[in-house]
Every structure is written in structure tokens, then in C-alpha cells.
Amino acid sequence: MFIYVNGEIVKKEEAAISPFDHGFLYGMGLFETFRVYDGHPFLLDHHITRLNEGLKVLNIEKQFTREEVNNSLRVLLDANGLENAYIRLNVSAGIGEVGLQVEPYREPNVLIFAKPLPKAGEMAEKRAVILQLKRNTPEGLTRLKSHHYMNNLLAKREIGRSTDVEGIFLTAEDYIAEGIVSNIFWKKGNTVYTPSLATGILNGITRQFTMKAVKTLGLHMEEGLFSIEDVAAAEEIFVTNSIQEIVPIVEFEGHAMPGKSGELVQKLHQHYRESCNTLWSI
Template identity: 60%
Template sequence: MFVYMNGSFVKKEEAVISPFDHGFLYGLGVFETFRIYNGHPFLLDDHLERLNASLRVLNIEAEFTREESAKILEGILAKNNLKDAYIRFNVSAGIAEIGLQTESYLEPNVIVFAKPLPQPGSMSEKKAVLLELRRNTPEGTERLKSHHYLNNVLAKREAGPDMGTEGIFLTSEGFLAEGIVSNIFWYRDGILFTPAVETGILNGITRRFVIALARNAGIEVREGFYKKEEAEEAHEIFLTNSIQEIVPVTDFSGKSFPGKSGELANLLFAEYSACRETLWSRTQLDGGVQT
């Protein structure tokens, strides 16, 4: 397997970074994970928009365009003989002296990983369980997709190794937040609900895309602060992330839900599936043209 590292494609065993990289020492790094469908990097513009914004927050002097990123992705697909793939696009601060730094990082480490994924099929299902561990607050004004992952790691240990189970965080105030690696939605009385970004969740790319899909279908979407009891009264619950797409829930907090037989989940999944190999951004759903 080959990875991209700072302008070159190298075997994964040869990809090394210095222990003085502040991504390693202090967690100063961010990443995006997304899927390649038949050679197309789905919603790449949206992922790069978030990545670039996060880099600015961390004072890492780097910015990625669609053109240069697509070239990297084409190369890593070719080197690994892939058409459908999982991508992790990772940028860490780079080498600096030990100690906290206030000036900008000028030479970040850019590493792009790829691994094969099967061609997309039907929706999978999961059981959702409430976690005892609470969601930590963002390190800054909003949550970044950063190297700070201890809260998620501890939550996964609590939820257990079963890939068919997703742990759901509450905030310290007891509001629904998000899954360990997902955002959560529920549907009741014709309205789609999801926790607001102001709860401290990651503003997922797939989260935003599904909100746009629902609104384009004429479904009212409400973002807010909700207690678990409100989701427990839903007709459907589903989870979203960029690798697993839309994942209907069969059981939450001991109550049963329709899973992949849910009408809204199927409607949104059909719309999602139709976009996988063409869209660069959710803005194209609103009539925007991006080529």
C-alpha cells in the first residue's frame, strides 16, 4: 500500500514523521475522511473548505484547492489500483522546538492515506446506546476534526468493539450531542431533528449534506438543544458520516425503531446514492454549478 507524503508517493512502511512534529507532541493536526466512488471524490470541495478553515485556526500555513487535491487523489488511486476507496487527508503542524508555539507553522506534514472499500450497496443498520461518558467541550470556539481524539477513544471503549453499535454522547448539560464517529438525526411528525452545532458537536460534512437533501425534498429540518426523550419518541432515527453514509437505527435507549425499513431513511438514501459519483459540494443541490 502506498501513501502520499509531502509531494511523494511512498510505501506505507516508509512513511515516517519526526517525534518533534507538533501534531505528535501537542495534537496540532487536522484531517478529513471521505469516500472515492468510482474515481470521484464525493463532496471534496466541502471537505477542503472545512480543512482549510481548521488550518487557519491552528496557524498552519497551508491551503488546498480542488485541483491540487484531486491530482493527489488520482495519484494515490493509481498507485494502489483503486477506484472505490476510503481516504484520510491529514495535515499536521510539522517540526518545531519543544514548547508551545505562537507563531505560524510554515512546513506542515501532509499525509494522505487510502484503503479499499467495496462498491456501495444497501444501507447498513446499527444499534445506538447512550454513553455514560459526556461529550467534551470543543478546544476552541467550535469543534475541529483534529488529532484530539481521547474523548472518542474512551467512548469507544465504553461502547465496546461491536461494529453494529454506536455510542451516543450527551453534553455535560444532558442534551443530545452526537455519536462517537457520527451525527444523529431523528424524524417525527414530518420534521427532521438534529442537535445544533452550538451543542459542541462536529459539523459533519455528511450532516450538512443530509440537511440539504431533506430541505430540497420539502422536509422541515430543525437544529436545536434536545433531551434524549425527544429522540426516543421519534418514528425513525439514523446516523450519518462520510464513510458509512446514512445508517438507520434499530434500537435506541432500549426502544425499537424501523431501521432500514424507515421511509425517510430510504428516501434520503436514494437521493444520496444518486449524487455519489458527481457532486463536489452540497451547494450544487441549491442550483449552484461547480465543474
């Protein structure tokens, strides 16, 4: 398998960065994960926009364009013989002295990883459980998709190796926040609900796509502060992320849910299938 490192395609065993990279020393780095469908990087524009905004916050002097990223992806995918893939675009701050740096980072390290994925197909159902571990607050004003991932890793250890379970974080105030690697939605009546960004969650790209799709389907979309009881009373629950797409929930804290037989998730899944091979933007 090959990866992209600062403009070069190298074998993964030969890839290396300096131990003085502040992405390693202090977690000063960002990443985006997304899928490529038959050669098309779905919603790439929005992933780049979020990445560029985060780089400004971290004082890393690098901005990406669609053309630059897409060209790099094409070379990497060709090297690995892939048309359907999981992509991680990673930007770390680059080399600095040991100690906290105030000056801008001007030579970041850019790495792109690709893993093979099968063609998109049926929805995979999961059970949702409330985590004992609370969601940590963002390091800054808003949550970035950054190298600061210990909260997520500890939460994954809490639920174990099961691939059919998603852990759901609560805030310190016991409001529903988000999944370990997902955003959460639920439907009741003609309204679809999802936690507000005020809870400190990541504004997922698939979250944004889903909110627009819900409105396109003629349903109301409401963000807010919600309790476990609010979610348990739902007619349908699902979680979203850019790799697993729309994931129906079959059980929430012991409450049975319709899973992939739910009318809303079926419509959203169909909308996703019709969009994933062509859309650059939401």
C-alpha cells in the same frame, strides 16, 4: 499499500515524520475522511473548505485547492489500484521546538491514506446507546476535526468492538450531542431534528448534505437542544458520516425503531446513491 507523504508516494512501511512534529507532540493537526466512488471524491470541495478554515485557526500556513487534492488523490489511487476507497487527508503542523509555539507553522506535513472499500450498496443498520462518558467541549470556539481524539477513543472502548452499535454522546447538560463517529438525526411528523452546533458537535459534511436533502424532500429541518426523551419519541432515527453514509437505527435505548425500512432513510439513501459519483459541492 502506498501512502502520500509531502508530494511523494511511498510504501506505508517506509513512511516517517519527525518526533518533533507538533502534530505528534501537541495534537496540532487536522484531518478529513471521505469516500471515493468510482474515482470521484464525493463532496471534496466542502471537505477542503472545512480543512482550510481549521488550518487558519491552528495557524498552519497551508491552504488546499480542489485541483491540488484531486491530482494527489489520483496518483495515490492509481498506485494502489483503487477506484472505490476510504481516504484520510491529514495535515500536521510540522517540526518545532519542544514547547508551545506562538509563531505560525510554515512547513506542515501532508499525508494521504487510502483503504479499499467495496462499491456502495445496502444500508447497514445499527443500535444506538447513550454513552456514560460525556462529550468534551471543543478546544476552541468550534469543534475542529483535529488530532484531539481521546474523548472518541474512550467512548469507543466503552461500547466495545461491536460494529453494529453507535454510542451517542450527551453534553454535560444532558442534551443529545452526536455519535462517536457520526451526527444524529430523527424524524417525528413532518419535521427532522438534529442537535445544534451550540452543543459543541462537529459540523459533519454528511450532516450538511443530509440537512439540505431533507428540505429538498419537503420536510422541515430543525436544529436545537434535545433530550433523550425527545429522541426516544421519534418515528425514525439515523446517524450519518462520510464513510458509512446514512445509517438507520433499529433500536435506541431499548426503543425499537424501523431501521432501514423507514420511509425517510430509504429516500435519503436513494438521494445519496444518485449524488455520490458526481457532486463536488452540496
